[in-house]
Amino acid sequence: MKRRTFMQLAAGAALAAGTAPFAIPRALAAAKDIVYLTPGLDLPFWRYLAKGVEAAAKEKGYGFQALDSHNSPQTQLQNAQDSIARGVAGIVISPTDSSTCPSVLALAKQAGVPVVIADIGTNSGDYVSFIISNNYEGAKGVGLALAAALKKKGWQDGSIGLITISQARKNGQARTKGFRDGLAEGGVHAKEAALQQMQSYTADETFKFTQDMLTANPDMRGLWIQTDQPAIGALRAIKAARRDGEILVAAFDGIPEFVDLLKSGQLVASGMQQPYLMGVKSGEAMVKHLAGETVEKEVSVPILAVSSENIDQLLPTVKQTVFANEMG
Missing domain, CATH: 3.40.50.2300 (Response regulator)
Structure with a gap:
């Protein structure tokens, strides 16, 4: 059998099975990536959280990418679709709002891609863990x-x-x-x-x-x-x-x-809030799940009550867990 004919038959079999031809090599290439879908990287809070997710993912050998939804539910959904099509290992999402998250969760569930929610929350849907501040x-x-x-x-x-x-x-x-x-x-x-x-x-x-x-x-x-x-x-x-x-x-x-x-x-x-710490805990929840470990359904991260009176006392903690060590 000529190679071309064999590849054509393989492609037909893959289509018949409901999978795209050559999708497996692409999926394997991307399956070590964790993607973070964020409302808007122009806001420092989300940048700090993204750095935390990245740190936890890379510590365990995963690739990382942050995708900006520009506070648009449509862009958020497109980012999710693109990530799922790439065959990423998992998605961490901070939704544009709680009412738009279920559509992303439904897509991911259908594709078998686990999702961790970092802040904001969802009105419904299935997810691995929810990392939230009080x-x-x-x-x-x-x-x-x-x-x-x-x-x-x-x-x-x-x-x-x-x-x-x-x-x-x-x-x-x-x-x-x-x-x-x-x-x-x-x-x-x-x-x-x-x-x-x-x-x-x-x-x-x-x-x-x-x-x-x-x-x-x-x-x-x-x-x-x-x-x-x-x-x-x-x-x-x-x-x-x-x-x-x-x-x-x-x-x-x-x-x-x-x-x-x-x-x-x-x-x-x-x-x-402590966004860098929230990001780390979100990333850790995802890699633990991917490793087959049990993950808490909800993790609460404390909020620091910072005032004119206690800023000097709390500043070392703030620099690390809030500002993601951006401040010297």
Whole structure:
């Protein structure tokens, strides 16, 4: 039999069996790769988490690739399809939101590709493990810290603005509830100036939100931004409006710029998740599963309640588990 005829028959047999011809060599080449699907690598939090996944994967000899979904469910789904088509060993995903994750989980299950979820969560679907921070408790701690600072200033009757991550995300819902409960427990029952949900997660977007809030609410005394880099935009807007020293600002997560802002009091507090540590635990869960080991269904990573008072004490830990050793 000529080689060409044999290869044609092999291709036909593969198609009849429901597999693409020559897919096995490609799959074997990619099967040592772990892919991380992230909402947006422009946000430091996701970059730090990606570094953690990469470290855990490479320690066990796996290749690694991070695919940016640009906060688009369609791009997220396409990234998942491309990864599955390559025959990767496993997928770690931080979903664009909790309602879009099930479609990715369904695709992966059909293809037999295991998935670990790192933060945000899913409304449904099958997965190996869920690595999460206690967003409710972390945000409650921020609410308590802001309440104490407002009372110290005698500003507890002023309004408070919230600039949140998507409230279609489980973690976003938990943060908002935790913050509100923390304010109430701290004895502050001020009205909310507004609640704006981020879409692009940029400092420029938050700058505009803050400008609008300041204009519409001259009595505003507190502001909370539910993630890291966008908080810089809020501080810029306050300065541009010449309201420095009149608004107490709290944040969530952490970037190196926060260290000096906390030390100077420009930020009252930030509930810092530990994204690098979350990434490491996500990667470890995946490689353990691939090795046939038992993996916990849910792993909770503590949130660091960082304030102007304790930043010096917590800084060594923050540098490693929050900033992924990016800060010298």
